[in-house]
Each structure stands twice: as structure tokens, then as C-alpha cells.
Amino acid sequence: MAVTDLFWFFFMLSALQPVITRRILEYSRLRLIAKIEHERGSRVILLVHRQETMSFLGFPVYRYIDVDDSEEVMRAIHMTDRETPIDLILHTPGGLVLASLQIAQAIKKHKGKVTAFVPHYAMSGGTLISLAATEIVMSEHAVLGPVDPQLGKFPAASVLKVIAKKPVTEIEDETLIMADQAEKAIFQVRESVKELLQGNPTNGKVDELARLLSEGTWTHDFPITYERAKVLGLPVNSNIPDDILKLMALYPQPTRTQPTVEYLPGPRTRREAAPSGNG
Amino acid sequence: MKRFFKAIFSWKGLVALLFVLFFVVPTIESWILVSLRENAIRALEQRRGSRVIVLIHRQESVNVLGIPVVRYINIDDSEDVLRAIRLTDKNRPLDLILHTPGGLVLAASQIAKAIKRHPAKTTVFVPHYAMSGGTLIALAANEIVMDSNAVLGPIDPQLGDFPAASVLKVLERKPIDKIDDMTLVLADQSQKAIAQVTALAQELLSGKVPPEKAREIVQRLASGTWTHDFPVTAETAQNLIGLPIGTQIPEEVFQLIGLYPQPQEGQPWVFYLPGPRYKKGEPAGKEATGD
Numbered sequence: 001m002a003v004t005d006l007f008w009f010f011f012m013l014s015a016l017q018p019v020i021t022r023r024i025l026e027y028s029r030l031r032l033i034a035k036i037e038h039e040r041g042s043r044v045i046l047l048v049h050r051q052e053t054m055s056f057l058g059f060p061v062y063r064y065i066d067v068d069d070s071e072e073v074m075r076a077i078h079m080t081d082r083e084t085p086i087d088l089i090l091h092t093p094g095g096l097v098l099a100s101l102q103i104a105q106a107i108k109k110h111k112g113k114v115t116a117f118v119p120h121y122a123m124s125g126g127t128l129i130s131l132a133a134t135e136i137v138m139s140e141h142a143v144l145g146p147v148d149p150q151l152g153k154f155p156a157a158s159v160l161k162v163i164a165k166k167p168v169t170e171i172e173d174e175t176l177i178m179a180d181q182a183e184k185a186i187f188q189v190r191e192s193v194k195e196l197l198q199g200n201p202t203n204g205k206v207d208e209l210a211r212l213l214s215e216g217t218w219t220h221d222f223p224i225t226y227e228r229a230k231v232l233g234l235p236v237n238s239n240i241p242d243d244i245l246k247l248m249a250l251y252p253q254p255t256r257t258q259p260t261v262e263y264l265p266g267p268r269t270r271r272e273a274a275p276s277g278n279g
Numbered sequence: 280m281k282r283f284f285k286a287i288f289s290w291k292g293l294v295a296l297l298f299v300l301f302f303v304v305p306t307i308e309s310w311i312l313v314s315l316r317e318n319a320i321r322a323l324e325q326r327r328g329s330r331v332i333v334l335i336h337r338q339e340s341v342n343v344l345g346i347p348v349v350r351y352i353n354i355d356d357s358e359d360v361l362r363a364i365r366l367t368d369k370n371r372p373l374d375l376i377l378h379t380p381g382g383l384v385l386a387a388s389q390i391a392k393a394i395k396r397h398p399a400k401t402t403v404f405v406p407h408y409a410m411s412g413g414t415l416i417a418l419a420a421n422e423i424v425m426d427s428n429a430v431l432g433p434i435d436p437q438l439g440d441f442p443a444a445s446v447l448k449v450l451e452r453k454p455i456d457k458i459d460d461m462t463l464v465l466a467d468q469s470q471k472a473i474a475q476v477t478a479l480a481q482e483l484l485s486g487k488v489p490p491e492k493a494r495e496i497v498q499r500l501a502s503g504t505w506t507h508d509f510p511v512t513a514e515t516a517q518n519l520i521g522l523p524i525g526t527q528i529p530e531e532v533f534q535l536i537g538l539y540p541q542p543q544e545g546q547p548w549v550f551y552l553p554g555p556r557y558k559k560g561e562p563a564g565k566e567a568t569g570d
Contacts, residue, residue: 268371
């Protein structure tokens with residue numbers, strides 16, 4: 001064997017390695033999804049938005065719910081029998097109201113039971129989608145968020161506060177234009193939320209819930225924990241299957257130069273069982 | 280074998296060998312670093328009988344264009360930490376090592392709440408700094424252990440570039456019809472943000488300090504008493520704010536954090552010969568060589 005062969009061997013190995021790892025990861029994802037579908041007799045749809053970094057230039061790419069996502073989800077729902085339950089796994093910071101509402105309304109129309117699983121977070125548009133589900137299953141520390149609309153980087157509710165506080169002659173025209181949009185946007189979202197919650201077991205709190213969630217009661221990044229969601233009257237429970245948590249681990253952050261959180265994998269029991277069980 | 284050596288010592292062979300080494304050595308180096316870290320974490324876990332979670336944010340810069348990438352507590356971090364906590368038995372103590380400038384309130388509060396809810400003892404170690412969101416997480420722990428030179432920071436919320444508290448000051452000082460519309464929008468968010476962080480921090484402190492005291496501590500930390508980068512030393516935290524704080528960080532924690540080096544680019548800015556130093560004449564190494 002010539003040494004130059006060795007060089008080519010290494011070269012090809014390092015070129016192929018990422019491809020192979022990705023394939024393996026994809027395969028184990030598919031297998032786990034198939035397993036969950038088989039066990040629950042349902043269609044599993046994942047909507048996972050990880051904040052990705054383009055590996056080459058290192059610019060962060062922010063992912064959110066867009067029209068492509070809603071199109072894909074819609075296609076999946078179309079391919080599902082009307083009576084078959086749907087399990088929607090959400091991990092998203094939110095996104096376009098239009099796309100989120102489309103998904104939400106499609107889910108609402110589905111005949112079979114729809115369960116929204118929130119293993120970690122589903123803010124804004126993600127919350128809007130889960131409101132349409134028959135049941136929301138959150139993990140113990142997972143959070144939902146308010147659905148109050150945002151105009152650009154300004155919350156519609158805060159724009160309306162300006163109108164309420166300041167004499168109208170002193171307000172800039174642009175703000176007044178935004179305020180008009182804000183009013184409409186909030187009204188629309190509130191009505192949609194009411195519609196989505198219709199028929200769900202919310203203890204007759206539909207109107208209040210729609211108001212709280214859409215009118216800027218909190219800042220837009222406010223975490224609505226499982227307990228609070230329960231108090232608010234959302235149909236939540238916390239029995240999230242282990243397989244779904246496992247599935248999330250198979251959607252790793254694409255590029256990371258150095259891990260920021262580190263711990264030894266594998267469970268830790270009480271003291272006596274020494275931590276020999278490493279992954 | 281002979282042919283192999285002959286091939287290597289040929290001119291072409293040497294070039295090829297160098298090339299291979301060039302690719303392989305960094306990989307091996309990073310493997311070694313990873314296994315050193317794992318061993319250090321395992322040793323600490325074994326000694327304290329706990330689960331050890333490390334949350335370290337070093338400011339890195341991207342090689343190709345040299346744009347600095349600022350690292351902070353984000354959703355992925357909170358997801359990772361929560362996964363680790365989920366994998367930990369309810370009766371096993373939790374040790375969290377924090378080295379962070381802070382980050383998203385949402386992510387930090389998720390971590391903080393999970394720590395608060397852990398039934399066994401929780402300890403947060405701050406070997407160097409844990410500002411803002413890091414401090415919020417620290418408030419949730421049963422015990423905060425800081426190095427005597429380490430710092431915490433205020434937890435007052437920031438809106439983009441502006442501290443919420445400062446935005447509200449504009450409202451106090453200027454007649455409302457003279458204030459810019461966008462400032463009023465920000466002010467509305469500021470009000471909500473401060474109220475939310477205050478409520479959260481009080482909830483985190485409940486059960487550890489009397490409610491009266493908790494309100495006072497949170498008031499100091501969350502209402503913009505100081506600028507957002509104000510260093511709250513262990514001493515300040517203890518005296519002024521009244522937080523219960525330990526200062527005995529195990530040597531292993533420092534060793535562990537040393538294994539998360541600042542990614543090197545160019546010349547190092549801080550340089551010293553490694554290893555402990557003792558007073559002249561005293562025999563070296565009773566305690567601190569620690570391995």
C-alpha cells in the first residue's frame with residue numbers, strides 16, 4: 001500500500017463522515033417516528049424549529065413557522081385518514097400568523113383526535129396551533145406563550161397603549177397607521193382563538209382565555225408553564241411519552257463549535273447506584 | 280514493513296504523512312479534551328454524589344470572517360439542561376456550574392423553575408461570573424457558592440439595547456405628549472417585563488428567605504438600581520442584598536472549567552506558567568495540587 005493511498009483514504013473518510021452520520025441520524029428518527037405511530041395508531045407530524053447556523057459563514061439563520069411549513073403540514077394532514085388521530089409535536093418560537101392559523105384551522109377541522117405535544121416550548125404561533133388541538137400534552141417544564149400579534153418588532157398591544165395615553169394630535173402619523181393595523185390584528189387573533197377553542201374542554205373560559213392570550217397581558221416571551229396553562233383552563237396534561245422526548249434529542253442543533261451545556265449522558269439515580277452507566 | 284518505511288521516507292510520502300497528521304491531530308486533541316472533561320465531571324459527581332451540569336458560555340469568534348459570535352443562554356441550552364434534570368433521580372442532588380453573561384429571560388426562567396422544583400438539594404457554583412439570566416438561575420438554587428472574586432449581576436430586563444428601567448425613567452421625567460411614540464411602546468413592554476421578572480424572582484426565593492426580605496432583594500436586583508453590568512460580588516450579595524452565599528468552591532470545579540478553554544485565535548492575551556504557587560520557602564502542594 002502506498003502512503004499516498006493512505007492519504008486518499010483519510011481524505012475520503014473525512015469527506016464521507018458527515019454524510020454518513022447524517023444518514024444514521026435520519027434513519028433513527030424515522031424508526032422512532034414509525035414506532036410512535038405504530039404504538040399510538042396515529043399520524044405523527046413534527047414541527048421543529050432549531051435556530052441554525054450556516055456552517056460556512058456562521059451567520060445565524062432564524063427559523064420560524066412560515067408558509068412552507070404550513071403547506072407541508074397541510075399535505076401530511078391530507079394524506080391522513082379523517083378518523084385517524086394526529087399527534088403534532090411542536091418545538092417552535094412561533095412565526096407568521098397566517099401560516100400558524102392555517103395549520104390550526106386544518107387541525108381543528110380534522111375528525112380524529114388531535115394531540116399537540118410540547119416537549120420544550122411552543123411560543124406564539126406554536127401556541128396558536130396547540131389551542132386547536134383536542135388535548136395539549138406538555139412536559140413538566142415546557143412552556144407556551146401569549147399569541148398577541150406583533151407588528152414588525154412592536155407588539156400590537158403596546159402600540160395601542162400609545163393611542164390610549166397620548167393626545168392624538170401629538171402622535172406621529174406612522175404610529176397611527178400602525179395602531180389601526182394593531183387593532184385589526186388583535187381583533188382577528190382574538191376571534192380566531194375563540195373559534196379554535198370552541199368545543200374544547202376549557203370550562204367555559206373561552207372568552208377570558210382569548211382575551212388574556214391575545215391582548216398583551218404579558219410580554220410576548222412570557223412563559224406560560226404547565227401549571228399556569230391549567231389554571232387558565234387550557235386542556236393540558238403532563239403525561240408526555242418518553243419516546244417523544246427521545247425523538248427531540250434526535251434533532252440536534254446542526255452546528256456547534258463548542259457545547260455550552262455539558263453533562264454525562266445516562267440517568268442518575270440515588271447515590272448508591274454509582275454513575276457507571278454512561279451512554 | 281520495510282517497504283512501508285521506505286515509502287514514508289520518500290519525499291512524496293512525507294508530504295502525504297504531514298497532510299494526514301494535519302487532519303488527524305486536531306481531532307485526536309479534541310477527543311482527549313472531551314474525555315478529560317468527562318472524567319472531571321465523573322469525579323465531581325462521584326465525590327458529591329450528585330448530578331453535575333455545566334453551563335459555560337465563552338465568547339467565540341468565527342474563523343472565516345472573524346465575526347464575533349456572542350454566546351448566551353438560549354432555548355437550546357435550556358432544553359439541554361432540562362433534559363439533564365429529567366434524567367436525574369428526584370433524590371439526587373444537583374450541582375450546576377455557571378459561567379455565563381446571561382441570555383434570554385425565557386430560557387433562563389425555564390432552567391430556574393426546573394431547579395426550584397427539584398426536590399433534592401440544588402447548588403449553583405459560580406467560579407467566575409453569572410450575570411443577568413445566570414443570576415436568575417442562581418437565585419433558584421438552595422445554595423449559591425461563589426469564588427470570593429466571582430460576580431453575579433442585576434436581573435433587570437433589557438429590551439434590545441435599552442434597560443427597561445431606564446425606559447420607564449423617561450416616562451417619569453418628560454411630559455407624555457413630548458415623548459416619542461416608540462418610547463411609549465417600549466415603556467409598555469418595560470412595565471410588563473419588570474413586573475414579570477420581579478414576580479418570577481420572588482417565586483424563586485420563596486421558602487429560602489422570608490417574603491419581606493425576598494421582596495427587598497428582588498427590588499434591588501430587578502428594578503434597575505444599578506447598570507446591567509454592575510458586578511455584585513459575593514460580599515455585596517451577602518451584606519447588601521442578604522443572599523445566603525457560600526465561598527468554598529471545590530478545587531475540582533476550577534479544574535473542570537479550565538478544560539473549557541477560550542478558543543484560541545492568534546496570541547493569548549493572558550499568559551502565566553501553569554500550576555499552583557506557594558509562599559516562598561514553603562513546601563509545595565498539600566491541598567491545591569488536587570488530582
